[in-house]
Amino acid sequence: MHQPVLCEEILSLFEGCQLQAFVDGTLGAGGHAALILAAHPEIERFYALDRDQTALALAKENLSASLPKITFIHTPYADMSQYVSDCNGILLDIGVSSMQLDQPDRGFSFYKEGPLDMRMDQTARVDAKFVVNTYNEKRLGEIFRDYGEERRWRAAAQQICTARKKEPIETTQQLVKVLTPVIGWSRKHLHPATRIFQALRMEVNQELQQLEQGLAEAVKCLAVGGRLAVITFHSLEDRIVKHFFKQEKSVKILTKKPITAGVGEQRKNPRSRSAKLRCVEKCHVD
Template identity: 40%
Template sequence: MESLPLHIPVLPAEIVEWLRPQPGQIILDGTLGGGGHTRLLAEKLHGSGYVLAVDRDPAAVAAAEQNLRGLPVKVATASYLELPDLLQELGVTAVHGIVLDLGLSSDQLADENRGFSFNSSGALDLRFNPTEGEPASRMLMRLRENEIADLIYQFGEERLSRRIAKQIVAARTIQPIETAEQLATLVRKCVPRSGDGIDPATRTFQALRIAVNQELQGIEKALQKLPALLAPGGRIAVISFHSLEDRRVKEAFRNDDRLNVLTKKPLTATPEELAANPRSRSAKLRVAERK
């Protein structure tokens, strides 16, 4: 029997408070992950209500099928961009709430074979769905030095991107960079440690993960498509973890004539949550309501 997920959902009380799940409603969780938000929302639904939860990661979906058994939940291996098609298949014309948690789950970080953890000796993959796209290790072998530097600067906002790219290209001529541990060790030699406790490799790994999964393009498309699925008064809540994501959410909500922005400033974790779940430190929640 599989163990229960390690993941602790961020801003759990805020998600329930702002999405206001009620018996009989249908709510979408476009980033199932460890299933924390799905569980909290599903526990508020009864009768004909349910949560439709999707994730690109087949492992997350398989775990959810076991750990959320008995709750009013439907799960599928899919991107949140496929939610309109899934709803059409279910005969659903509108939903009452949507949540997107754009962060990594603790379960993904704990998987040695995915490369999300800096100290992993497993493959440097970084794909949410290991059957789609190009792993990060292959991308680093294929791209030119200037392309690697631009990618790390653009998606990681890493000011030392050119130094890192130069070292990557030098290292790969001797030995392919195939594990997360190899890459993290290389980046740490290029980036001095700061006093904030954040690993120097964080921004580089973020950049590669975003590029491999085409995350920013997906977020932009989702923020155009998903509000159309909401019934009047329905709400969409998005949790982001870095400025590239948060900026896109803020602008999309503000510029969408279908939506009223409910959070003028993003909601963040309370001191109590930070103490219990340090990974919530960079989480920002924005909520909008369908007119």
């Protein structure tokens, strides 16, 4: 089961707030949602969004005690204003869940054989197989360079384009096999496919575009005095959040520096090591 990160820190950011309406834009298994619902009995409407229908179904089971308050919505959080307005709190916990990573048939993991999929929303049109087998070499290289920060982006793109001429690359392990000779193990002991898989996942799910659009949507959906908390796991994402908060006139920044996990949490949950939490409060309508 997915272990939510920075739980105490999230709760303290919303402490003392009257949260009549709350949005969890990245519900996952509902770990953060359960904590917030328990700490804020005043919540009347809780909007639970995820683009993954499997996550929504699982969260529905996990949150059974609070079902009357919750509206589950299968949608990208960047479209939240179609469903909600005047919220007192919004949480975005960006990225993939452990459930998605651990299920071989979702195709996110380079350790497990599975179809080259990586769609968070299983109804989406574009999957990783499509990207890997149809994008031209230049575009693939740019994705590996910009989203994966892979040093050997050019060689990786070239290798894929050569390999797919012989046969389509359809599974995770086929792709790992293609990449290993050109990338190899890094000094940080990163698996050779780490950055390429990350880049493909970000492209398939348009994660940075979602974040840019979603932050603006979230601010639009907040009532004055409402708070938006965002957890990211990647420096590219944190940079987007930091920059957006700085230039957005209608909000006040509550976290000058990002909040990170303490040593205890990092030891218990290695995923928390890269987590960064930032929060703003809406002070007026622009």
